[in-house]
Amino acid sequence: MKRKRSFSLFLSALLSAALLITACTGQQANTGDPQNAKNDSEQIVLKMGYYSDPPTQKKMEELLAKFMEKHPNIKITTETGPHAQFFQKLNTQIAGGNAPDLWLSDGVKVFEFAERGAVKDLRELIEKDLSKEEYYGMDANKGPGGEVWGVPQGIQIGVLYYNKALFDKAGLKYPDANWTWDQVKEAAELMTIDASGKNAKDPSFDPNKVSEYGFTIFSSPVGVSRGWFPLMKTFGGGVLDSSLQKAVLDTPENKQAIEWMVDGMKRGIFPDPVDLQSFQDPFKPFLSGVSGMQIDIYAARVKMREAGLNFDVAPIPAGPGGKRFAPSIVNSWVISKTADEKKTQAAWEWIKYWATDDEAQREWASLGEAIPVKKKVAEEVLTSDTSLNAKVFLDSMEFAGSLDANAVFGEWRKAFDESMFPAFSGEESVEQGLKKANEAVQKVLDGFYKK
Amino acid sequence: MNQNTQLTGEWKTDERPVPKPRKRKRLDSEGRWGILLISPYLIHLIVFVAFTSIASLYISFTDYDMLNPPEWTGLANYSKMIDDPLFWKALKNTLYFTILLVPIKTALALVLAVALNQKLKGLKLYRIAHFIPVISSWTVIAYVADSIFNPRFGWANSLLVSLGLEPKNWLADEQLVIPVLVAVAIWKGVGYMMVLFLAGLQNVPGDLYEAAEIDGAGPLQKFWRITVPLISGTTFLVLILSTISSFQSFEQIYVMTAGAVDGVAGGPNNASLVLMLHLYREGFTFFHMGYASAIAWVLFLILFVFTFMQMRLQKRWVHYD
């Protein structure tokens, strides 16, 4: 009898502990919620989401502190996470009714949120407070109806990186702003070397035993910013028309561009997907100094420097018709649809501070990750960088364009990759591949826009 | 009530069915104790499992992009699945992966556990060695796997070439990618199952082996006649767990097929696309959470049927005291 009682005591203790745990924390969180802080009734509390690594987080917190000093009526609390998982977290938060009031969006994801109605149109606020000519990337988040879904936080733009040491070794002139794709291929042939030291012009060159490549151009999904996409654009082609709702892949321009790529891969002067496999990381051929050239974005400098490469940059070459294009990714601040008027205003103050404040712009630029949004500061920062021809990045802004990012960017990119795989690996003609890709991409677009 | 006939190795199961008439009456003392002891799980069930599974089942009948409320679409997601070639490819790949992985890993784990359950010098060291891949993250495992299966510099191709054979592209080869992934999964996972078997082996009474030795049984006979039947409860556990985990393989394939770099894993040409990869991508990358949930429930159904059959079959081959 006694034993039985002790046991039921134990059980009820266990149960009440379980209930207590849940109840306690419920209360804790409530009192901890800054919204209920009554001591400063005027203060607006904002929840801001952003992805970060240790240095970017440190810098962001510093800037937030400075901002809050200037705006004592606004308190910004932050929610951060690693980039790799941030958007999964964000989706969960939005779905769970716990969305941040404003967040930092990956450039290619702005439309994914915007066209699903998760963020606000900032057109009026921008027109009121920011003069468009002073900033880069202001058109990047413009919807077909004139809406503007976000304000640039930092700019990435694609250029042609080249390895000076390999150019010197082959006795070649460095690429410049006047280069064409034919010159790229010509130089690549001379720089590609097989195991016995012969270059690709040599008749006895062995394309299966290449030890140094001329040019890395990606056929995989990363090629949307560093491979097939900018190439197609300079050839006069592209993926979507200006409405971003219609696929225009099945064109002679695109065919010409992709055939140019496939030819290079076949001859061994560009690494093909299997070659890239032996590098573990597709960026490694260039990083390890065994690829003469590669298209990459502004941020790529950082890793190349860490790897001790001797490199410089040139604009992405013009296409056969002289058309120019530089892929650009504009990470942006967006404001949640769920933010009320007061919070929207407060969030806008932060965005304004970010874009207009020279010091904030300089501070963020000191991380070396992105080109500052404010043109004046960008020029100042980039011209002070003498380690490479940094002006190339600014010059390329003139022909910068988006990656045809829309609400289904991730999905159409996958559809393209899937349809084009046989063509890139030479199992199917480029024409067939593009035809299939066009259908597949259109199907993805219709799945969203024709619903 | 349980006839214990240890020495002959015949064991009765404890799968006593609940007597029907008892259900109607007031709970007896044993029933009350049973309910009390499982009460933590009942809380778990009511507070968490019930809501999460009903919610995700409901979502599987809707169009749900996570940013807007779900819209009821009936069986649309399920009929989409039937027409989705990638779903079928993923299902095929998942089955292939599982059928290759589970039996080999289980058998190997049992042999290893028996081998490492002896009195050996340096036993601890051997056990640690076998456990190290288990605790290593997939990032580390991927590096190690690359040193073996790299098409250019890997040991595997060096070996093939030295034997005068053609080198292979391994993870970049549509035919080989799953076998290579299975090999790596065995290497990483065998220690996990070995530990389960080791724990199971501790329950096998030593006098059985002594008795068998007196009867003149050799090591192989002892293994088949004593170890295998006595450890069958653990084998059942291991089989179910490895089937579930191999059906839900995600991280390995994501990391090893360049998903971390490209954002698109499962290559080359979807040759290693598995169900979890497909549903994760559909759900969180393409905003089709309704469709992803439908795939998840089909996956659940397959596993459930498999496990249910195993539960039925176990009465034939699993021996409990």
Added chain:
Amino acid sequence: MSIRKILAYAAIGISSAIMFIPFLTALFNSLKTVGQFNKYPPELFPDPIKWSNYSEVWELANFSTYTLNSLTVSVLSILGAILSSSMVAYAFARLQFPFRDTLFMIVLGTMMIPGVVTIIPQFIIFKQLGMLDTLMPLWVLEWLGQPFGIFLMRQAFLGIPREYEEAAKIDGCNPFQIYWRVALPMCKPSLATLAIFTFMAKWNEILAPVIYITTREKYTLPVGILSLKGQWTGGNDQYLVAGALISLIPILIVFLIAEKYFVEGARSSGLK
């Protein structure tokens, strides 16, 4: 030493080497400089040996804080799993109660629903409970009986001879006392297994902490390591490997402690 014994040693030695030696590749990689890490063709041995990768990653990733968080989560999880899962499992293994077999199928069934599709509803529950941005969502379910633990311990309880329990019953023990005093001590090897695996799962978990934790100071170790990689920069691979290797040590310690329980049968079973 008999030939058979020599053969056994040889087989186990080779198998251990296959398991262990590739692991050295990771160790070597963690000691390389950025330049050497990127070298093509790859080199096996680090030259020069850069030990400071370890101290750098420790500083960079705020390891001491994250380790403490991970330890809190893992230790609370182990305690919860051992106490609750074994108790629930004992009822499933030995007691008769209505819907027992159905409930057990539900236990197994919950393991079969992919976690990614229940993340959102689970997030909503934890939000209602006010547990967002605390460590609680990471361990609290372990105290309410986890399917893996229940399954593992149920199989263990089914495997032990019934006589001892029958004897205790005759002595007047109630089922809880039988479970606590008689059955549980007999299943120490399985409890040790449960402890290792719970620790490992919690120590390595990434998704749940990413979803529930929003303050960097509350990150767990794997999230800390993961967050070394920014969108474009940071997260040099040798740091990631070094970080991963550091985070192995606690699991190894737990394994060494638990492994002691795997020697009882060593005398009697096996090849000899």
